[in-house]
Amino acid sequence: QKEVEQNSGPLSVPEGAIASLNCTYSDRVSQSFFWYRQYSGKSPELIMSIYSNGDKEDGRFTAQLNKASQYVSLLIRDSQPSDSATYLCAVKAANNNDMRFGAGTRLTVKP
Amino acid sequence: DGGITQSPKYLFRKEGQNVTLSCEQNLNHDAMYWYRQDPGQGLRLIYYSQIVNDFQKGDIAEGYSVSREKKESFPLTVTSAQKNPTAFYLCASSYRTGNYGYTFGSGTRLTVV
8 A cells, every 4th residue: 555645537627617636645654745836847846734633725725634644735725727647645754754645646638 | 155066057968978067065064965856756865974974865765875974064076976967956954953954065967968
């Protein structure tokens, strides 16, 4: 079982719709959770972090965390073509600084 | 402005040649990391360093070497022992403790010719 699993997609949504990206992780002691956006040919850029169960909102982005289900998600409201990218889920354990990445979900927002 | 700089952006290696990728940060971060990314795949950890003069192997360290002589610098050498080095290499840095994410450099694309 992979440590961090994401649906590889591609996920395609129309402009203005809500995009929902999901991630599960296997290590129960994981403490910190991150979403990175990676445009084609570019490096990952941190867009959201979440540490407690529940929702965290930042502009059009909402991260959701459920530690009991070992599940973290990212919602993008009012999706724009500029949101088209690969989104990487990353998980960090409580006892070290080692971050584990999922393979990423490729999102396409169609005008 | 603080940031993390990787060079070169593109690198071509001949068979049997060692090459060194540069990574420099001025964010005062203690920890630095090297990842490899292959097309359509996630990031795989090569080496990481939490403090100067100390580093640990990641999941795919074979064929690679690193040094950490200065806090700001963490160069990666791809040796001739790495049989399939063509990939996108990413350097990252972070604070050693706390719930911080990583800051990434712009990456080096290495191609074997």
